[in-house]
Structure formats: structure tokens, C-alpha cells
Amino acid sequence: MNKPLAERVRPKSLEEYISQHHLVGEKGSLTHQIKQGILPSLILWGPPGTGKTTLANIIAETSGRPFYTLSAISSGVKEVREVIEKAKQSGGLFTTKNPILFIDEIHRFSKSQQDSLLGAVEKGWVTLIGATTENPSFEVIPALLSRCQVYILNPFGKEDLEALLKRAMNLDTHLKKKTIHLKETEALLRLSGGDGRKLLNIFELIINSEAKEEINITDELVLSKVQQNTVLYDKTGEQHYDIISAFIKSIRGSDPNAAVYWLARMIEGGEDVKFIARRLLILASEDIGNANPTALVMANTTFQAVTTIGYPEARIILSQCVIYLATSPKSNASYMAINKAQQTVKQTGDLSVPLPLRNAPTKLMKDLGYGQEYKYAHDYDQNFVDEEFMPTELKGASFYSPGNNNRENAIKEFLKKRWKNKYKL
Secondary structure, three states: OOOOHHHHOOOOOOOOOOOOHHHHOOOOOOHHHHHHOOOOOEEEEOOOOOOHHHHHHHHHHHHOOOEEEEEOOOOOHHHHHHHHHHHHHHOOOOOOOOOEEEEEOHHHOOHHHHHHHHHHHHOOOOEEEEEEOOOHHHHOOHHHHOOOEEEEOOOOOHHHHHHHHHHHHHHOHHHHOOEEEEOOOHHHHHHHOOOHHHHHHHHHHHHHHOOOOEEEEOHHHHHHHHOOOOOOOOOOOHHHHHHHHHHHHHHHOOOHHHHHHHHHHHHHOOOOHHHHHHHHHHHHHHHHHHHOOHHHHHHHHHHHHHHHHOOOOHHHHHHHHHHHHHOOOOOOHHHHHHHHHHHHHHHHOOOOOOHHHOOOOOHHHHHOOOOOOOOOHHHOHHHOOOOOOOOHHHOOOOOOOOOOOHHHHHHHHHHHHHOOOOOOO
């Protein structure tokens, strides 16, 4: 009973594994490789509690390989090299049974720690499996990332979470001693935030807090028990997603006071400074865009600065950027334009590029008319010529509609003057 419920009922095989059908279902991208035991080094990227560690253990168990594990929180370069040396001795060069090295929270490894893995991965001494809750493009060095396949794990859906609960009730000896009725699950599922581990921990907390042998799980019971035990800010749970949502919406709504308050909540809760800065980068383009192009420059500079400096001084830079973005004019015109354009591409497929716009590096291409009749804009008055740049089937299509602000009103006038017959703005 010392182990938490999530650990006691951890799946041991693919048949017991719940969710992630796109990876380990009947036609999953990893299913065949796992069963054959021939795997590339890989990164499992997904939210907390979605089965990354469990999947790594199942892969090792199914393949029959030696399995070594490190936590990026407590391991340094010395520990990495020691494990690699053990792996070399237990495996062997160019064998299909080379050991698996699992690194939890690999995004917390420094560059030097990640560098220490390169040789072992490249030479095949180990098959690396890294688990991360952060985007590997930002957190894993390019040299290591290029040697790994990235697989994305999705948050658990309602059916998955309910299946986890029922599986725990059927398997766990302690739970089976009581008669448990799942009358309502909405509160349990909502508090879990799609995190299977958190769901089972909350469920166990409720069961252990009830002395009765027969327990009816209701939303009221869950909330009454959990509210007494919730922390101010949980970086991996519902509070994380709710507060970042309030933070973004406050900036979008041009309220600097609320934005700074939610920023302070995240800072005091120990939120990753790079996570906050990345969200500001996205917001600067999605919600401000060309209403104030400097916003994106400001957000990018903030990201670079806080990444270099870290806490506690990073809070000042974040505050400055948040207030700047909150008090900036807003426009989502660029965001809407790419959404519309992508939707059109999905509907119309691969339309042909008009001949005048094609590249003509060879004589054959020139003979076929590639690049002919193209009008070079700089040869015309004001560096502009009225020419069609869309595929024939989309002639006159419009995706970008400038927002109503000073900067984009100027863009609107520019387009009207240039495209008198095309842009109906």
C-alpha cells in the first residue's frame, strides 16, 4: 500500500495499455515495431499522465532488452556516462537487442547532458527513449533530435479516463475490498485535466478518506474531498490550463492589470519561464499581428532574454512584455487568413501553378512556357503590376481581410490603390 494507485495498476503489456491507439492500436505507428523489437531512438511527447513512462516500460518488456532509466531532474553527465558504459557491456555493438535507455523529462537536460548522449545513440550502443511534456523542437538539441523519431501522445479523453478508473477498480486489491459505485464522474474527470496519474491519485484519496465499505462516487463527494487538498497552482493539472487561458484572454482583452495578476500566479507557482514566453510569442502574432508588428519582435526578444536570465529577474522582463502586449492594438487578421487558406487547400487539393509563375532553370522548361509572360514588378511604376498570382481555379479568392486599426487601415488603403478591381475591402 506504500505505492500510489497509479503505480500499482500500471499496465504491463500493450493489451492492458489504454488509449494512444494512433501509436499502439491495431494499426498504430509503433505497434509493429514494438512487437518485432526493432525500434529507432524516439521521443515521446505529450502532457503529464498520458502513459509515456508506461509505454517505455512496455517497449522494453516486449522487446526483451536490458532497460536503464534516468531522471533528468536528478542525473548529470556523470550518471549518463555511467549508464551508457553499463549499456555497452550488457548489449553489444550492431545488435538488434541493444539496451534501452529511458530518460524521463528529457527537456530538463542541459545541452552538455544531451551532448553526452549523442555518441551512444549514433553508434547504436543504446536505443534512447526520451519522455517530455515540452515541445522537443525547443527543448531537445537539433543533433539529438535528428537521431530520434518523435511520437505525440494525446491527453486522455472521457472514455479513456473512465476506462482507467474501471480497470483500477477491477485490478487493485485494496479497492476491491470496498464496494464502489461510480455514480458520477464529471468532477473527477475535470479535476484530472486529462492526466491519468492525477485521476487515479484523486480517486485513491477519495476512497481512503471514506471509512464506509460501500462508497457512492458523486461529483459532490469528489469536490468536497479534493477542495481540501488542492494546491494554489498545479503546473501539470487543471489549474495550469485554466490560468494560462485566463492569462491569454486578459491580454487579448487589453486588460494589463488582470494579465499581470495571472502572470504573478504562474510565477509564484513555479511555472516554466519558457512556457510563459512561448505563449506570449504565439499571442503576439495571433492576436496582435500587423496591428502592431513590433509586438512579435518584443515577444521574441522577451523569449530570448528570459531564457538566458531565468528567475527571479525574468519576472520583470515578462511583466514589461505582458503590459506592452495587453495595451497594444489587436488584430487576428493574419491568423484568420492562414486558417482560410489552409481550409481552401484541403478542399481544392494541389492546384497547378500558373505557367508565368513557374521556375524555368532548363531549356525544356522554357520551351514548355515556364516563366513566360511573367511581369517583373520592379519594371513598372511604383514597383507594381496588376497580375494574377493565384491558381486559375482560385482567381479573385481572398483570405486576408485587414483589421480595423491604424496600421491595418493603412494596409487596407495600400491594397485598394494597388488592386482596384480585386480587393473589395
